[in-house]
Amino acid sequence: MSFLSRIGNALRGERLSREIDEELxxxxxxxxxxxxxxxxxxxxxGSTLRHREASRDVRLIAWIESxxxxxxxxxxxxxxxxxxxxxAILSLALAIGACTSAFRLIDALLLRPLPVADPERLYALxxxxxxxxxxxxTFDGWAYPAFRLMRAAVKDQAELIAISYxxxxxxxxxxxxxxxxxxxxxxxxxxxxxxxxRPSLGRLFTENDDLKPGAHPYAVLSxxxxxxxxxxxxxxxxxxxxxGERLFEIVGVGPEPFxxxxxxxxxxxxxxxxxxxxxxxxxxxxxxxxxxxNPGVAIEPVRARLHATSRAFEMERAKGFTGMxxxxxxxxxNQTLLLEPAAAGASGLQTDYRRSLLALGVLVALVLLIAxxxxxxxxxxxxxxxxxxMALRVSIGAGRWRLxxxxxxxxxxxxxxxAAGGGLFAWWSAxxxxxxxxxxDNPARIFLPADWRVLAFGLAxxxxxxxxxxxxxxxxxxxxxxxxxxxxxxxxxGTFGLTRRRLMNALIAVQVAFCFLVIFVAGLFAAxxxxxxxxxTGFSAERVLTLDTVAQRAEAPVFWNQVAEHLRxxxxxETVALAGWPLLGGGAWNGFVxxxxxxxxxxxxxxxxxxxxxxxxxxxxxxxxxxxxxxxxSAGLGSGVAIVSETFAKQFFDGDSPIGKLxxxxxxxxxxxxxxxxxxxxxxxxxxxPVAYVPFQSIDANGALRPIRNAxxxxxxxxxxxxxxxxxxxxxxxxxRPEFRVSNIRTQAELVRAQxxxxxxxxxxxxxxxxxxxxxxxVGLYGVLDYGVLQRRxxxxxRIAIGAQAGDIARRVTVDVFSMxxxxxxxxxxxxxxxxxYIETLFxxxxxxxxxxxxxxxxxxxxAALVAALPAVIRAVRIDPASMLRAD
Amino acid sequence: MPKPDSLQGSLDLLVLKILSRRPGLHGYAIMSAIxxxxxxxxxxEEGSLYPALHRMEEAGWIHAAWxxxxxxxxxxxxxxxxxxxxxxxxxxxxxxxxxxAVNRVLRTA
Numbered sequence: 001m002s003f004l005s006r007i008g009n010a011l012r013g014e015r016l017s018r019e020i021d022e023e024l025x026x027x028x029x030x031x032x033x034x035x036x037x038x039x040x041x042x043x044x045x046g047s048t049l050r051h052r053e054a055s056r057d058v059r060l061i062a063w064i065e066s067x068x069x070x071x072x073x074x075x076x077x078x079x080x081x082x083x084x085x086x087x088a089i090l091s092l093a094l095a096i097g098a099c100t101s102a103f104r105l106i107d108a109l110l111l112r113p114l115p116v117a118d119p120e121r122l123y124a125l126x127x128x129x130x131x132x133x134x135x136x137x138t139f140d141g142w143a144y145p146a147f148r149l150m151r152a153a154v155k156d157q158a159e160l161i162a163i164s165y166x167x168x169x170x171x172x173x174x175x176x177x178x179x180x181x182x183x184x185x186x187x188x189x190x191x192x193x194x195x196x197x198r199p200s201l202g203r204l205f206t207e208n209d210d211l212k213p214g215a216h217p218y219a220v221l222s223x224x225x226x227x228x229x230x231x232x233x234x235x236x237x238x239x240x241x242x243x244g245e246r247l248f249e250i251v252g253v254g255p256e257p258f259x260x261x262x263x264x265x266x267x268x269x270x271x272x273x274x275x276x277x278x279x280x281x282x283x284x285x286x287x288x289x290x291x292x293x294n295p296g297v298a299i300e301p302v303r304a305r306l307h308a309t310s311r312a313f314e315m316e317r318a319k320g321f322t323g324m325x326x327x328x329x330x331x332x333x334n335q336t337l338l339l340e341p342a343a344a345g346a347s348g349l350q351t352d353y354r355r356s357l358l359a360l361g362v363l364v365a366l367v368l369l370i371a372x373x374x375x376x377x378x379x380x381x382x383x384x385x386x387x388x389x390m391a392l393r394v395s396i397g398a399g400r401w402r403l404x405x406x407x408x409x410x411x412x413x414x415x416x417x418x419a420a421g422g423g424l425f426a427w428w429s430a431x432x433x434x435x436x437x438x439x440x441d442n443p444a445r446i447f448l449p450a451d452w453r454v455l456a457f458g459l460a461x462x463x464x465x466x467x468x469x470x471x472x473x474x475x476x477x478x479x480x481x482x483x484x485x486x487x488x489x490x491x492x493x494g495t496f497g498l499t500r501r502r503l504m505n506a507l508i509a510v511q512v513a514f515c516f517l518v519i520f521v522a523g524l525f526a527a528x529x530x531x532x533x534x535x536x537t538g539f540s541a542e543r544v545l546t547l548d549t550v551a552q553r554a555e556a557p558v559f560w561n562q563v564a565e566h567l568r569x570x571x572x573x574e575t576v577a578l579a580g581w582p583l584l585g586g587g588a589w590n591g592f593v594x595x596x597x598x599x600x601x602x603x604x605x606x607x608x609x610x611x612x613x614x615x616x617x618x619x620x621x622x623x624x625x626x627x628x629x630x631x632x633x634s635a636g637l638g639s640g641v642a643i644v645s646e647t648f649a650k651q652f653f654d655g656d657s658p659i660g661k662l663x664x665x666x667x668x669x670x671x672x673x674x675x676x677x678x679x680x681x682x683x684x685x686x687x688x689x690p691v692a693y694v695p696f697q698s699i700d701a702n703g704a705l706r707p708i709r710n711a712x713x714x715x716x717x718x719x720x721x722x723x724x725x726x727x728x729x730x731x732x733x734x735x736x737r738p739e740f741r742v743s744n745i746r747t748q749a750e751l752v753r754a755q756x757x758x759x760x761x762x763x764x765x766x767x768x769x770x771x772x773x774x775x776x777x778x779v780g781l782y783g784v785l786d787y788g789v790l791q792r793r794x795x796x797x798x799r800i801a802i803g804a805q806a807g808d809i810a811r812r813v814t815v816d817v818f819s820m821x822x823x824x825x826x827x828x829x830x831x832x833x834x835x836x837x838y839i840e841t842l843f844x845x846x847x848x849x850x851x852x853x854x855x856x857x858x859x860x861x862x863x864a865a866l867v868a869a870l871p872a873v874i875r876a877v878r879i880d881p882a883s884m885l886r887a888d
Numbered sequence: 889m890p891k892p893d894s895l896q897g898s899l900d901l902l903v904l905k906i907l908s909r910r911p912g913l914h915g916y917a918i919m920s921a922i923x924x925x926x927x928x929x930x931x932x933e934e935g936s937l938y939p940a941l942h943r944m945e946e947a948g949w950i951h952a953a954w955x956x957x958x959x960x961x962x963x964x965x966x967x968x969x970x971x972x973x974x975x976x977x978x979x980x981x982x983x984x985x986x987x988x989a990v991n992r993v994l995r996t997a
Contacts, residue, residue: 020938023915023964027934030916030963045934055942 020055024048066402067409074410081382085414088375091776092418095368096461097425098769102361103457104430108446109264109350109357112453113343115257117196118292123299124342125150125160125289125306129335132328133590133604138338140346141165141285144278146313150289153309157297161188162273164287165348166265170550170743171243179741182225182268184243185260186276186287192220192254194292201226202237202252210272213279218272219248223256225268245553246275259447261290261342264349264437266445282317288346291339299339307337324592328602349444353437356762359839363521363769366514368461370773372469373507374780379411379473380504381787390477403478411470419462426458436761476500501791504784505816509824512861515777516828517835519857520848522766524836527853528844529763533756538679539583540619543574544748545722546582547713547729552739554707557697559737564611566736567713572725574716578611578696582712583618584751588682591665593692595652603651605665606681606689609634611696615643615676617714618748625659625674633705634668634694641695643674648690663692670694684755685844714748722747762842770860778864781817785872789813796876797884810873821865825858832857899932899940901983904968904976907950911967915941918966941966949975 024045031041045051078085113119126140144162151160164186170179189210197204200223209216221236230236239250248271260267278284293302311333318329344350383390390403430448437444549563560578567576581587589607592600612628623646632641642663649658658672670692678688698706713733717725726745733742789796796809836848846853906921907913913921915937922932944950949972954962968976
């Protein structure tokens with residue numbers, strides 16, 4: 001209480017002084033009322049001022065008052081040099097904001113624990129090694145029968161939970177006319193219980209909801225979805241929705257904070273794993289597996305047991321493998337099972353963006369350090385200018401710590417103002433960055449709460465930054481030697497003048513080194529993006545609309561062709577073709593190919609079924625042979641035909657003309673009828689794949705045409721903006737045949753752009769920060785050079801007076817700083833070379849050793865240094881020796 | 889050589905004792921009371937009295953309030969708090985212990 005009141009008193013010092021004065025005056029008045037001579041009473045009383053000070057000291061905490069005084073004084077100092085203060089605050093605010101923003105993203109995506117019981121005991125099961133594709137990979141997908149075995153194997157040490165990849169599904173609540181999309185996850189019935197979650201409404205699943213395949217058509221909604229889609233309607237329990245051919249009943253709503261385990265995606269609906277069509281398939285890896293270790297259980301034995309179980313399962317399954325080489329089967333079996341901590345959930349977004357976010361975090365931290373170095377230099381120069389003031393303070397009795405405190409308070413004021421600005425910047429920029437992670441139809445949704453974690457980070461950052469840029473100047477300022485300063489000597493800090501310049505020069509070297517690193521890395525990211533987005537696609541994406549279409553039940557190809565025929569009559573449509581899915585649309589179908597009855601090779605070939613006219617619609621040049629005809633079919637009874645890509649021909653036919661040649665995939669045999677130019681199949685980043693296009697219609701074992709449930713119409717329009725036709729198309733497809741529904745419309749150009757979302761984001765942000773870093777380093781250089789000229793103006797004046805040339809003066813004032821720039825740049829280069837291997841995987845066809853990549857930062861820094869040096873040099877050369885020498 | 893009016897650290901005790909008998913005194917009245925009751929032997933200097941009052945107030949032993957006197961002037965009056973009463977008892981017994989010890993020394997030396 002008393003402590004608080006003393007703090008309170010410190011904050012209203014004026015009023016306190018008035019009260020004390022009034023009491024003392026009242027004392028004197030009382031004395032004269034009692035008949036004492038007022039003059040004598042006053043004499044006896046002594047100095048009121050001294051009494052007031054004595055009383056003030058007991059009634060408030062002296063250091064708090066001194067803090068307040070320092071804050072007021074510091075504020076005045078900041079106001080006195082508005083331009084430099086504003087520059088310092090702005091650059092720090094930007095850097096602090098960027099760092100906080102990066103922290104928010106990294107925290108939300110990678111660090112923040114899931115809102116479940118004991119998240120630190122959660123692990124995700126992964127397999128690492130050479131997969132079927134022949135590449136080293138880490139894969140976290142599992143087949144349900146394998147999961148069942150593994151669960152039984154470790155049931156005493158851990159609970160295994162199956163959770164499918166979140167999928168955007170089509171479903172309807174009422175009539176089929178109102179299809180909508182929702183993120184759906186198939187989860188083990190015991191997941192909610194194991195996570196210690198309670199329903200907000202109704203009930204959650206239990207183990208009994210997940211026993212027999214297809215027998216539990218129940219759904220639990222996430223709280224977020226319940227709120228967003230149904231306005232928290234309590235009557236939701238018991239409602240049903242149609243998904244595919246099944247009706248699901250809603251039985252409950254999950255707890256508010258829980259949005260699934262796939263960080264970056266907010267799951268809307270949970271259904272039991274037994275409802276997944278792949279629940280009994282041993283060759284369909286469709287879910288992640290999370291392990292929740294029992295308390296006190298060691299990881300390694302559990303991992304070893306899981307590994308053994310998984311390997312035994314795959315060995316058994318491999319007996320049935322056909323069309324694969326022994327070598328690729330062995331490599332596949334030799335994969336290692338890993339347990340990765342999954343306290344923050346497990347998602348593809350984490351895998352994709354972990355490195356990128358950390359790289360960005362390092363970049364913004366470097367920018368922050370550059371900004372700190374700048375402000376430190378600024379404060380050092382200010383402290384020099386205030387040498388006499390400090391000397392005066394020391395000589396009238398200010399203690400050393402009192403001066404340190406004074407300068408630090410000024411720094412803290414600067415830091416706090418910058419933190420406020422940075423907070424605003426982070427508040428805006430983190431959601432902005434998330435909104436850029438938006439592949440079409442699958443925008444990332446990450447909750448970015450501004451809670452105590454973010455606040456604590458921001459405060460710690462501000463404090464650290466303040467000490468970083470404020471402590472050295474504060475200690476330096478307090479080391480002033482009053483005698484020489486007040487004598488009017490040149491350098492109030494004695495020998496400190498020299499070390500001060502050394503400190504400033506060292507800071508310049510550090511700044512340049514970091515700046516070089518930031519520009520270097522930004523250049524690599526920018527080059528990656530540029531090369532990736534300029535990579536030839538081999539097809540024309542302009543004016544192409546892709547309609548992912550779904551039929552109520554699998555329909556014969558002839559009906560699909562009818563719809564295509566109808567779409568061709570719509571005005572504005574040039575051509576329409578059918579494909580299993582659009583190129584770069586995310587779908588993939590692969591297999592091992594054998595030539596002339598030889599055993600299959602180790603290289604995977606990729607397949608896509610397309611209708612006649614597809615190559616034309618995509619404008620993929622036909623190099624040889626012919627396009628498909630209406631009667632062509634894929635596989636079945638030895639009559640399949642195929643069109644292959646150049647890479648396919650090179651890979652499997654040694655570059656000979658493939659026309660007329662035969663190849664087989666498992667039991668299906670194909671004759672090549674056409675050769676087309678290469679086009680990227682599923683990703684722009686990977687090398688071109690050997691692709692075989694096969695006819696849209698295929699024949700099953702009985703010789704009948706196979707019905708088809710999902711496919712995409714590829715529509716080339718005549719208008720420059722194909723999306724203008726989107727709503728027409730959405731209506732025209734069911735108009736042609738009512739059992740067909742468009743579930744998703746995307747432009748092909750959008751799909752191509754989506755390939756570079758991450759690279760675009762990285763390049764954009766890195767270039768932005770490179771610009772900021774360069775600007776800050778330039779400002780820093782300017783400040784130090786200008787300060788140097790100011791310090792040496794007398795020396796320069798004398799040199800000019802005795803006939804020094806302008807060039808000589810310019811060299812003298814810049815040589816120190818420029819040698820620091822070179823030292824810094826060399827250090828930056830070394831740093832860059834050392835660190836670049838951590839982010840190599842983010843590059844595309846860019847090498848850190850490319851001369852262009854190395855020269856660019858050099859040139860940028862050199863240009864910035866020259867521009868920054870110009871004003872100081874001009875100032876030095878223009879020094880008028882007469883007035884300068886007269887001045888003192 | 890201590891001056892005869894030096895209170896030798898007993899100022900707090902005297903102020904507390906006086907306020908316990910006559911609550912609601914202002915600073916000047918406390919000073920006069922010390923002088924009167926000690927038969928003009930003890931004098932509390934203004935320079936020590938007010939800081940002492942303010943210190944005891946911050947320590948929570950005494951409580952201050954502003955009153956307006958008939959003359960229209962405001963005066964700050966003090967009274968003992970519960971903590972102050974406890975403190976007075978402690979100080980009193982300590983004083984007794986010290987003086988009796990000093991007396992014993994004077995008698996036996």
